[in-house]
Amino acid sequence: MLRVHFTAEDLFNVTFASEPMPLVELCMALVAAQRTDEQAVFGRWRSLVARELPGRALPLFDLLRPDGDNPEFVEPCSRSLEEGLADIRGSAPLLTPDMFHRAAARAPGSASWLRALWDLDREAWDQLDSALRVSYEVLVAPHWARIRQSFQADVAWRTRLLAAHGIKACLASTHPAADWSGTAFEVGRPPDYEVHLGGRGLILMPSPFWTGRPLLAGHPSGAHLLLYPALTPLPLSVPGPAAGALDALLGRTRAAVLQSLVQQRTTSELARDLGISLPSASEHTRTLRAAGLITTERDGKAVLHSTTALGVDLLHSGG
Incomplete structure (x- = not known):
């Protein structure tokens, strides 16, 4: 398990990296x-x-x-x-x-x-x-242009999430297994790593290549660096100018999935309506659910997905 202990000072000293490295x-x-x-x-x-x-x-x-x-x-x-x-x-x-x-x-x-x-x-x-x-x-x-695009889109979205819902929601959205225990941020996945920030703060860095649980490393400033999966992984990033703000943030297919789920749908319906495979539809819904943009519930054997209030808000703001 990853466990990061925050002081009150650390909670006010969470920032985003200025650019990918x-x-x-x-x-x-x-x-x-x-x-x-x-x-x-x-x-x-x-x-x-x-x-x-x-x-x-x-x-x-x-x-x-x-x-x-x-x-x-x-x-x-x-x-x-x-x-x-x-x-x-x-x-x-x-x-x-x-x-x-x-x-x-x-x-x-x-x-x-x-x-x-x-x-x-x-x-x-x-x-x-x-x-x-x-x-x-x-x-x-x-x-590199796509890496920067994925990085900037993730930072833009999580900055909005931070402003609207606070630091705990922002960090919890970095991984499906992420949660808080008091003032400790926890991710229940190996390897085991525990650190006390001790007032030095935390720098958040999304990576379009990384797919595992958030990783912790040192930073030349003395703070710690938390590297986590960007909302849009590199294979889904738009290779050219995006058609819209949501395409830049989520990738065209994932933006279409979010738009489609304004009306409740099963994974099979999503795959059929958008012309994508079932594994791809499942992967997109998993990522959107981890980001708090959709919710998933069971109705008998059916698995139903629909947008959350945050997802609807993002659709409105992205046009």
Whole structure:
């Protein structure tokens, strides 16, 4: 379970990151490529990655594992690729034996390359630099406009949610298993991680690649960074100018699902009316429900979905 303890000062010191960070998004993309969840959304994208990612990038899979609980030095909070790569190089003397043993225990293959990294072998660090560069050119650079669009749309929506319903509703919307226990924010999913913010505050960062429970990391400012799945994952983001505000926020299909659920519908009816598969319809309703935009109830064997008041409000504000 993730458990984050807030002081009164922390509750007033929750902010959003100003922009996505290239190395963070790259690492999340490499993690997403190895995961097996949300296949309706990410399945085709993962198949493309498997075909297009060069062999030079493969050592990164020994360092970055599917649960996202990875060494922080390889995903610095830097504003550009070059700045981030320099920060990674600069972190080399700070790597500890404990960090190595943890990374080696999680690696799917031999730990010899990781050992060379921790031993500050120049060839190993050059290999890391090359792997990150080639991965960035395939996974992030061609899609940066869509990554920014997903990021900005999520921040815009959650800022509105924060203003209308408060910080607890805003954070609870980041994951279906998220809830509050007093002044502790909890997400009932592994791995176990507990932190006391201690007045240092929290920075929220949506990622269009990440699909798991929110992740916690340090930030150069001294605050903690909470990385969570963006409302619109990358495969659903609009590749060009969006047709409307809701398309930019949710993606065209998910916006159509929300609009359709002004009238109560089953998952099968949604799939039929919108011309999408049942798994895709289920995935869209799950995400909209987690965001508080629709509600789901059972009527015998039927599962019925309909928009909430918040969903209707979003439809009105988005035209």
